[in-house]
Amino acid sequence: MRAVRLAVGGCAAVGPLAQRRGGLMRQPRRPARQVAAQLGSSAPEGQQAAGSSAPPTSRPAEPEAPSIKQTMADLDALLGIEPEKEEQVPSSSGAAEGGAPKVSISADVLKTLAEAEVARAEQAGSSASAKEVQSKLADSIERIVEQAKKLAEEEGKGNTAGQEAVRRELENIIETVGQAANGVDAQDLKRMKEQVFxxxxxxxxxxxxxxxxxxxxxxxxxxxxxxKREAVFKEVCEKIAAMFGDKYVVRLVEDPEGALDESMRGSGDGSAPPEPRVQFEILPASSAQPAATKGWQRVAAGVLLLLTLGSTLQFGLAANIGLLPKETLQWLADPANLNTDLLPPGLETYDPLPFLSSTGNVFIVTLLPQLVHELAHVTVAGLRGIKIAPSYLIPNSQLGTFGSVTQLKSMVRDRTDLFDFSAAALVAGGLTSLALFVAGLAASHGGAAPEPGLLPVPAQLFQGSLLLGGIARLGLSSEALTHAQVFVSPLLVGGWCGLVTTALNCLPVGNLDGGRVMMSAFGRSSLAVSSLLSYVGLGLGLLGSSLALPFGLYVLICQRTAEQYIQDEVSGVSERRRLVAAAIIIFALLTLIPMAPDVVTDMGSVGSPGNFI
Structure with missing residues (x-):
C-alpha cells in the first residue's frame, strides 16, 4: 500500500503527489476511495488536505477519514482519474474465517505433463528409460495428491510437515522430468561424480x-x-560398466571451449602444441547407437541397386555406340527419326554380337571396383566389430555409379577403427581400378583403326584427368591421342571410371570415406576446413569437371554431416596412417584436376559428358 503524507499548517504537498504522477503510466490507477478505505481511521489527528488555502482551524475531534476521502477525490479529479465502484474490503474477522489461501493441485495436469515427457523420451529412442520415467512420475503424482488431500482436511492447523512433503514430491517430479530431458538419472550421475570421477x-x-x-x-x-588420457578413459569406461552394466555409453571428445582458449593463447615458444582439453559425454545406451535399419530402408537399398545396374548398363551401351555402322549413327543423330518405327539403315546385315559382348564387358568391369569397395567395408567391419547398414548405391549415367552411402549402425571404438574401415575400402577399390586401367592400356594399341574387341572413345577423355591422362599418354603415346578417337580395351574404360569414382569418394568432405579418413587422421577441425575447400572446388568445376555439379549436390544432400558415432574421438592414429591419408587426398586431387594445357578449352564443355564419356 502506497504511503500518503500530507502537509501540516498549509504547506504544499510535495513527495507523495510527485510519486503519484510518476506512477500513473506504470501501474493501474486506484481511486481515492480505495486508498481511504485502506487507510481507515489511522490518519493522525490535526492533518488537513494538502494544498488547501484556508488556514487551519480548531475543530472537535472527529474521524479524519471523510477529510482524507474528500482530498483524494479532489486529487483524482485534478489528475483525470475516473472513480471506480467501491469494493467491499473484507474484514479481519472474515479473513480469519477464510484462513490461508487455498492452492489446488490438479492430478490431471501433472499426468499430462508426465505423458508428454514420456512420449518425447520414446520419440528420442529411449524406450527403456521412458518406462522408468513414467513409473517414477506416476508414483510422485499419487503421493502429491494424497498429501494435498491431507492438507485440505487439516487446513488452518499449520501442518508444515505435510507442506514439506508436497514440496519434496514436487522436487522429485522436477528431477525426474530433468532425467527425461537428458536421459541420465540424477542419482546415477551423482554416483558417477562420487565414485568414478x-x-x-x-x-x-x-x-x-x-x-x-x-x-x-x-x-x-x-x-x-x-x-594419462588413454588410461583415464579406460578406467572410467570400466567403472561405469561395472556399476550400471550396459545402461550407459561413455564418449571422450575434445572440449571446444578449451580448444578455443588454447588457440587464443598460442604456444608462443614454437614448441609442440599441448594435449587437447577433453570432456566426457555420458549417453543412454539406447540413444548412443544409430537407429536400427528399418524395412523401408532395405527396400530403398534394393531399388537403388536396380537403378545402379540400369545406369551401368546404359553407360555400357553409350560407351559402345561407336561400334554401330556409320549410316546408323547418322540416322540416329536426326531427332525426327527417333519417333518412327522404321529399322535404322545399316542394321539389316549387322551382327550385334560384338556390340552386346563389349557392352557386357564394360558393364562388368565398371561394377567390379565398387563390388570390391563394398567387400572391403564388410570385411573390416567384421574384424573391428562395427555394425553397418545395407549400402545405398548411387546411380550415375556418366560413370555408372557415384559410389555408395554406407551408414554405421554401432559406435566405433576410436579414430583408428574408423580410419581402417574407410581407408581399406578406398584402397581396395582404387587398386582394383588401377589394375583394370593398366591392363586396359596394355591391351589397347592406341591407333585410330578399328580392331575386334576394342571400342572407340574420344581422345578428349584423356584430358579430363591430370593423373590418368598422363599415364595414358605414356601407355598409348602422345601421337595416338592426337586423333579424334582412340580404340581402347573395355578394361581401360572400366578402370578409368573406377578410378574417377574412387577419387570422388576420397575427397575430404562430410561423411564420405575421404571425410572419415580426414577426420580420423587430422581431427574434426581439419575436416571442416577441407570440406569448405572441397565445396569451393566442386562449385567452380575445378574438381571433376562435368561431374562436379551432380556430385556436389549428392554430397550436400546425403553426406554433408561428419561422422558422430565415435567413442574415443580424441586419441589420434599412427603416423603411418596419417601418411596414407595424405596420399589418398593427393590421389583425389591429381585425378580430378584436368590437364593444365586444356583447362581453358574444356571449360566450355562443362556440363556435358564429353570429358568422361
Whole structure:
C-alpha cells in the first residue's frame, strides 16, 4: 500500500503527489476511495488536505477519514482519474474465517505433463528409460495428491510437515522430468561424480545437458584431466560398466571451449602444441547407437541397386555406340527419326554380337571396383566389430555409379577403427581400378583403326584427368591421342571410371570415406576446413569437371554431416596412417584436376559428358 503524507499548517504537498504522477503510466490507477478505505481511521489527528488555502482551524475531534476521502477525490479529479465502484474490503474477522489461501493441485495436469515427457523420451529412442520415467512420475503424482488431500482436511492447523512433503514430491517430479530431458538419472550421475570421477582421474567442474545435431540425449561432464588420457578413459569406461552394466555409453571428445582458449593463447615458444582439453559425454545406451535399419530402408537399398545396374548398363551401351555402322549413327543423330518405327539403315546385315559382348564387358568391369569397395567395408567391419547398414548405391549415367552411402549402425571404438574401415575400402577399390586401367592400356594399341574387341572413345577423355591422362599418354603415346578417337580395351574404360569414382569418394568432405579418413587422421577441425575447400572446388568445376555439379549436390544432400558415432574421438592414429591419408587426398586431387594445357578449352564443355564419356 502506497504511503500518503500530507502537509501540516498549509504547506504544499510535495513527495507523495510527485510519486503519484510518476506512477500513473506504470501501474493501474486506484481511486481515492480505495486508498481511504485502506487507510481507515489511522490518519493522525490535526492533518488537513494538502494544498488547501484556508488556514487551519480548531475543530472537535472527529474521524479524519471523510477529510482524507474528500482530498483524494479532489486529487483524482485534478489528475483525470475516473472513480471506480467501491469494493467491499473484507474484514479481519472474515479473513480469519477464510484462513490461508487455498492452492489446488490438479492430478490431471501433472499426468499430462508426465505423458508428454514420456512420449518425447520414446520419440528420442529411449524406450527403456521412458518406462522408468513414467513409473517414477506416476508414483510422485499419487503421493502429491494424497498429501494435498491431507492438507485440505487439516487446513488452518499449520501442518508444515505435510507442506514439506508436497514440496519434496514436487522436487522429485522436477528431477525426474530433468532425467527425461537428458536421459541420465540424477542419482546415477551423482554416483558417477562420487565414485568414478575424482582427483586421480578427472576432476569434475561442471555438468550440462548434451545437445548435438545427432546425439540428443546425454550429459556433458567438463573438468580437468588428472592422468594419462588413454588410461583415464579406460578406467572410467570400466567403472561405469561395472556399476550400471550396459545402461550407459561413455564418449571422450575434445572440449571446444578449451580448444578455443588454447588457440587464443598460442604456444608462443614454437614448441609442440599441448594435449587437447577433453570432456566426457555420458549417453543412454539406447540413444548412443544409430537407429536400427528399418524395412523401408532395405527396400530403398534394393531399388537403388536396380537403378545402379540400369545406369551401368546404359553407360555400357553409350560407351559402345561407336561400334554401330556409320549410316546408323547418322540416322540416329536426326531427332525426327527417333519417333518412327522404321529399322535404322545399316542394321539389316549387322551382327550385334560384338556390340552386346563389349557392352557386357564394360558393364562388368565398371561394377567390379565398387563390388570390391563394398567387400572391403564388410570385411573390416567384421574384424573391428562395427555394425553397418545395407549400402545405398548411387546411380550415375556418366560413370555408372557415384559410389555408395554406407551408414554405421554401432559406435566405433576410436579414430583408428574408423580410419581402417574407410581407408581399406578406398584402397581396395582404387587398386582394383588401377589394375583394370593398366591392363586396359596394355591391351589397347592406341591407333585410330578399328580392331575386334576394342571400342572407340574420344581422345578428349584423356584430358579430363591430370593423373590418368598422363599415364595414358605414356601407355598409348602422345601421337595416338592426337586423333579424334582412340580404340581402347573395355578394361581401360572400366578402370578409368573406377578410378574417377574412387577419387570422388576420397575427397575430404562430410561423411564420405575421404571425410572419415580426414577426420580420423587430422581431427574434426581439419575436416571442416577441407570440406569448405572441397565445396569451393566442386562449385567452380575445378574438381571433376562435368561431374562436379551432380556430385556436389549428392554430397550436400546425403553426406554433408561428419561422422558422430565415435567413442574415443580424441586419441589420434599412427603416423603411418596419417601418411596414407595424405596420399589418398593427393590421389583425389591429381585425378580430378584436368590437364593444365586444356583447362581453358574444356571449360566450355562443362556440363556435358564429353570429358568422361
Amino acid at each position: 575424482g582427483a586421480t582421474t578427472f576432476w569434475v567442474t561442471e555438468t550440462r545437458p548434451l545437445a548435438t545435431q545427432t546425439l540428443e540425449l546425454g550429459v556433458v561432464v567438463k573438468g580437468n584431466l588428472r592422468g
